[in-house]
Amino acid sequence: MRRRSIIGASLAAVVAMGLAACGGGGDDSGASKTVRVTLANHVWTENIKAALPEFEKQTGLKVEITQLGEDQLSDQYNVKLNAGSGDIDVMMYRPLQEGKLFAKNKYLADLSDKVKANKDWDFNDFQAGPVDTTTYDGKVVGVPIITEQEVLYYRKDLLAKAGLSAPPKTLDELKAAAAKIKASTPGVAGFVARTGKSPAVTQFSSFLYSFGGDFVDGSGKAAVNSDAAKQAYAYYGGLIKDSGPANVSTDMSWPEAMAIFTQGKAAFYTEADSLYKNATDPAKSKVSDTVGFAPFPAGPAGSKPYNVPSWALGINDGSENKANAWKFIEWATSKEQTLAQQKSGVPSARSSVWANPEGTATYPKDLVDAIAASSQGGVGHDRPLVVKVAEAREIVGQPIVDAIAGKDAAAAADTANAGFQKFLDDEAR
Numbered sequence: 001m002r003r004r005s006i007i008g009a010s011l012a013a014v015v016a017m018g019l020a021a022c023g024g025g026g027d028d029s030g031a032s033k034t035v036r037v038t039l040a041n042h043v044w045t046e047n048i049k050a051a052l053p054e055f056e057k058q059t060g061l062k063v064e065i066t067q068l069g070e071d072q073l074s075d076q077y078n079v080k081l082n083a084g085s086g087d088i089d090v091m092m093y094r095p096l097q098e099g100k101l102f103a104k105n106k107y108l109a110d111l112s113d114k115v116k117a118n119k120d121w122d123f124n125d126f127q128a129g130p131v132d133t134t135t136y137d138g139k140v141v142g143v144p145i146i147t148e149q150e151v152l153y154y155r156k157d158l159l160a161k162a163g164l165s166a167p168p169k170t171l172d173e174l175k176a177a178a179a180k181i182k183a184s185t186p187g188v189a190g191f192v193a194r195t196g197k198s199p200a201v202t203q204f205s206s207f208l209y210s211f212g213g214d215f216v217d218g219s220g221k222a223a224v225n226s227d228a229a230k231q232a233y234a235y236y237g238g239l240i241k242d243s244g245p246a247n248v249s250t251d252m253s254w255p256e257a258m259a260i261f262t263q264g265k266a267a268f269y270t271e272a273d274s275l276y277k278n279a280t281d282p283a284k285s286k287v288s289d290t291v292g293f294a295p296f297p298a299g300p301a302g303s304k305p306y307n308v309p310s311w312a313l314g315i316n317d318g319s320e321n322k323a324n325a326w327k328f329i330e331w332a333t334s335k336e337q338t339l340a341q342q343k344s345g346v347p348s349a350r351s352s353v354w355a356n357p358e359g360t361a362t363y364p365k366d367l368v369d370a371i372a373a374s375s376q377g378g379v380g381h382d383r384p385l386v387v388k389v390a391e392a393r394e395i396v397g398q399p400i401v402d403a404i405a406g407k408d409a410a411a412a413a414d415t416a417n418a419g420f421q422k423f424l425d426d427e428a429r
Contacts, residue, residue, distance in 0.1 A: 032321045034062045035328050037090040038076065040311065041069050044146055044346050045092070048332055051340070055331050061324055074098070081107040086318040089325040095133045095142055095312045101387045102314070103136035109315040110139045114326050121330055122352075129307035129380035130349040134314075143333045144309030144349040145341075146274075149374035150206040150296050150382075151305070151367065153261060153269040153279055157290040158185065167294035171210065171235065174268060174297045178243035181267040190243030192257050192266035193236070195404055197397035198390065199253035200236075202382040203270055204400055205306050208232040210299030215384040215396055215420075222424055224396050225417035228301070230410045235299075237403020250401045262286060270296065273371055274310070274347055280364065293366045295373035307378020309349060351375070384420075387427055395419045 039045040045067055052063050066088075068076060073092075080088060081102070093102060102108050115123040123131075126144060134142035152174075154167050162181050168174040178190025194200040208214065213228030223229060240248060245260055254271060258278050261269040262285035269279075273293075282288045296305035313332065315325045331337065338348045342359045353359040354375065360368045384392040399412035 031324055033060065033324070034064050035089050035321060035324050036064045036066070036087060037092075037328060038066045038068070038073065038088050039092045040073050041067060042092075042146070042311065043344065044311065044341055047341050047344055047346065048337070051337065055328065058331075059324075059327055061327065063328060070094075077102075077107075081105070081316065081318070084318050086316070086320050088316045089319040089321045090328050091314050091316055092145075092311055093142065093314055095130075095144070095309050096381060096383060096385070097389055099133065099142065099312075100136065100385055103139075103141050104387065106317055108136075108141035109317040109319070109322055110141065111143070111315065111326070112140045114330075115140050115143070118330060121334060125335070125352050126349045127307060127351055127375050127378070129375070129378040130309035130312075132380035133309055133385070134312045142309075142312035142314040143329055144312045145333060145338075146309065146311040147307065147347050147349045148272040148274045148310050148382075149305055149307045149371050149378055150203060150270055151273045151370040151374060152294040152296055153271055153276075154292050154294060155264075155267050155287060155290050156292045157287075158188065158267040159292075161185070167292060168268075168297050169295075171207070171297045171299045175235070175239060175243070178239060178268055182243045185267075187265070189245040189248075189260065189266040191239050191268045192244055192248075192260045193240060193270050194254060194257050195240060195244075195248060195250045195252040195401070197250070197401050198393040200400045201393045201397045202306070203272075204232070204236050204397075205379070205382040206270065206296050206304065207236045207299065209304035209306070209379045210296065210301055211235070212299070212301035214379075215392075216424070220424070222417045222421035224399070224420055225410075225413040230413045231300075233399040233403050233413050234409040237400055237405075237409055240404050241406055244404075248404065250404055262288075273367060273374075276364070276367055277345070293364060293370045295370045302377065303373065304377055304379055305374045306380070306382035307375050308380060308382050347371070386424070388423075392420065392423060395423055 130144035130147055134144050158181055162184060164177055168177050182190035194203045208229060211228040211232040213226050213232055214223055217223040260266050262279055264287045279285050279291045280288050296303050313329045315322055319325055335352060338350045339353050339359055342348045342353050383389060386392045395416055399409055399416050402412035403409040
């Protein structure tokens with residue numbers, strides 16, 4: 001049980017806290033006019049800070065921002081939320097990393113009624129995948145603010161040289177194209193992607209879904225040894241083993257994989273759309289003028305890339321200022337603010353912004369088309385949705401490494417599934 005300490009507070013302060021608590025659900029009477037907002041270091045944060053005078057003028061509220069790096073942010077949340085502290089009103093958090101932990105421990109307030117109240121704000125405008133991930137036990141606990149989808153990066157010049165008129169639309173076509181380019185172009189890999197046991201899990205997830213699998217089944221049981229999962233592990237590992245860079249290491253995250261692609265050493269690369277400027281910026285990429293983007297190729301179950309919220313805004317359930325906290329979130333995630341954010345390069349979860357030419361003017365057109373396709377059938381998670389995410393990734397990522405090394409992917413998946421089920425059982429206790 002979390003306890004809110006009021007030791008040392010004056011009687012007047014205690015009364016004021018009580019009044020605020022009574023009015024926190026809707027009426028602002030008695031609530032603090034200062035909204036305390038904790039945000040991560042991010043372009044989104046810098047944009048919001050620049051626009052704050054507008055919000056404060058409109059509402060008469062004062063916004064007090066605490067801005068921290070990701071590690072510091074996690075440390076502060078661990079201490080303050082666990083203690084039941086009420087001195088954070090709005091919190092920027094990572095739904096995929098700590099969302100289940102926060103929701104399970106009741107750190108996040110239920111926003112279900114609030115998101116339905118303002119039709120003009122329009123919660124239905126938010127994409128289904130990200131919303132699924134900011135929902136816990138049927139209750140909306142966060143509003144997604146930044147999204148990522150997995151897309152296919154490719155080299156237009158290498159495709160043309162290989163006689164390929166269009167990027168691959170299926171995983172079978174990707175495998176064939178990657179093999180053809182590697183065989184015909186010395187020193188260039190057909191395909192590159194993350195290979196590290198934990199980092200690769202997120203990018204592997206789209207392959208898993210497109211083969212028809214997931215990390216858990218409909219009953220919540222481990223499913224990384226299903227037929228679909230075994231096929232996905234074998235495909236991903238085999239594609240890198242057979243068509244990847246020579247002597248490829250099994251500890252690459254995105255910076256290493258991206259470097260191979262941007263140095264002109266690979267034809268295809270599956271990665272988050274949010275990293276695209278690393279490939280198109282001439283200052284960072286030797287192949288910037290030949291990079292193209294395409295939707296994630298379809299597998300036996302279709303094209304099912306992840307479409308996830310990397311960050312969201314929630315309200316601390318311990319806050320005594322929930323009504324004003326919601327006013328901030330409502331403004332910060334409005335269509336107007338979201339459009340402004342996206343115009344500055346921050347990909348959003350609002351469908352209307354992606355449909356607005358202003359919202360996509362700074363993006364390559366083929367990337368916009370790829371993102372639109374990803375958003376339609378996208379899956380709202382790119383890793384197991386558990387409390388101890390890092391530990392789970394280590395378990396389900398092992399078959400990726402084994403498959404790249406040429407080991408039996410099916411046997412590795414069986415071993416991983418047993419370990420993952422034990423992990424799930426332990427976490428449920």
